[in-house]
Amino acid sequence: GEDVEQSLFLSVREGDSSVINCTYTDSSSTYLYWYKQEPGAGLQLLTYIFSNMDMKQDQRLTVLLNKKDKHLSLRIADTQTGDSAIYFCAEAGNTGKLIFGQGTTLQVKP
Amino acid sequence: DGGITQSPKYLFRKEGQNVTLSCEQNLNHDAMYWYRQDPGQGLRLIYYSQIVNDFQKGDIAEGYSVSREKKESFPLTVTSAQKNPTAFYLCASSPEGIVSEQYFGPGTRLTVT
Numbered sequence: 732g733e734d735v736e737q738s739l740f741l742s743v744r745e746g747d748s749s750v751i752n753c754t755y756t757d758s759s760s761t762y763l764y765w766y767k768q769e770p771g772a773g774l775q776l777l778t779y780i781f782s783n784m785d786m787k788q789d790q791r792l793t794v795l796l797n798k799k800d801k802h803l804s805l806r807i808a809d810t811q812t813g814d815s816a817i818y819f820c821a822e823a824g825n826t827g828k829l830i831f832g833q834g835t836t837l838q839v840k841p
Numbered sequence: 842d843g844g845i846t847q848s849p850k851y852l853f854r855k856e857g858q859n860v861t862l863s864c865e866q867n868l869n870h871d872a873m874y875w876y877r878q879d880p881g882q883g884l885r886l887i888y889y890s891q892i893v894n895d896f897q898k899g900d901i902a903e904g905y906s907v908s909r910e911k912k913e914s915f916p917l918t919v920t921s922a923q924k925n926p927t928a929f930y931l932c933a934s935s936p937e938g939i940v941s942e943q944y945f946g947p948g949t950r951l952t953v954t
Contacts, residue, residue, distance in 0.1 A: 739881065764942060773845075773931055773945035774884075826901070828851060829943060831883035 733757045733824040737832035744840050749807040751835045753820035756801065760822040763796065765805045768817045768834070777805075777818075807837075815839045844868065845946035848924050852951045854926075862917045862949045864932035873915035875897040875942060877901060877928045884931065890915055917953065926953045 734756045743749045754765070761782050766774040780787045780794045780803070787794045793806040803820055817834040824830050845866045854860045866873065872891045876884040886899030892907040904923025909915055915934075919926045929950050933943040 734877075735883070766945075771948070772948075773847075773947045776935075776942050776944065779942060828886055828889075833881060835885045 733822070733823055733830045735820060735832040736832050737818075737820060737835045739833060740836050740838070742840065743810050744836040745810060745812055747810055749805075749810045749814070749837055749839075751805045751807075751818050751820075751837065753803040753805075753832055754801055755803065755820075755822045755830075757822055757824040757830070758798075758801065760824055762823045763803050764821045764823075764829070765794065766819040766821060766831075768819065770816075773806075774819060810837075810839050812839045812841060821828075845934055845944060847930075847946040847949050849949060850947065854948055854951070854953050857921045857954075858954055859886060859918055859920050860926075860951065860953075862916065862919065862930055862932075862951070864915045864946060865913055865933045866915075866946075867913060868933035868934055868936070868944065869912070870936045870944070871912070872937075873932040874935070875899075875905070875907065875915070875917045876933065878929045878931060878948075879928050887917065887930075919953075922935070926951060 736754045748754045749825050768774045795804045796841045802828040815835050819834045821829045821831045845929040846862045874889040885901050888907040890896035906918045931948045932946040935943045
């Protein structure tokens with residue numbers, strides 16, 4: 732079935748770049764999403780990429796998609812303490828539902 | 842302000858009681874969803890509704906029930922049949938149906954003892 736995998740934890744220093752990785756299994760995915768969840772809150776849509784794109788940049792965020800390897804990444808430039816959160820990738824699979832990864836906790840050290 | 846509201850933020854219940862979680866949206870979205878989130882896990886879909894008076898089971902519907910009598914509202918009832926009800930519950934809505942981006946409410950943390 733459809734599956735989305737992420738590493739569980741990433742720690743970086745303030746000012747460094749963060750790269751959060753995600754792999755998925757459904758080759759028919761049309762859209763792939765990145766969401767951010769701060770403690771005790773709902774999910775906030777950060778950005779998304781259509782499956783016929785390789786890259787999308789939005790201010791400090793860069794999304795890279797390798798469709799052949801079914802690999803998605805989110806790069807956050809100049810990471811700030813306010814970026815500390817859980818980041819979820821999600822794919823719109825062929826069942827028409829969003830499938831979420833387990834989430835990557837990003838810890839930003841001052 | 843447009844958005845999705847969930848109430849209450851925290852809810853405590855005794856085992857064996859049914860409890861209803863509220864979700865309201867004023868975004869004029871057609872589709873609404875309920876997810877459950879457990880620590881270290883992604884979101885799991887409980888129920889979803891693409892139109893008023895219609896809803897479908899998600900991946901973990903057992904022990905839950907929903908209704909969609911109005912476009913703005915999609916309440917979730919956690920019944921006593923749900924084996925492990927303690928979790929964080931998230932409601933979401935979507936403007937174009939199930940595949941488009943979803944917008945989330947702030948969540949309700951349910952604790953059953």
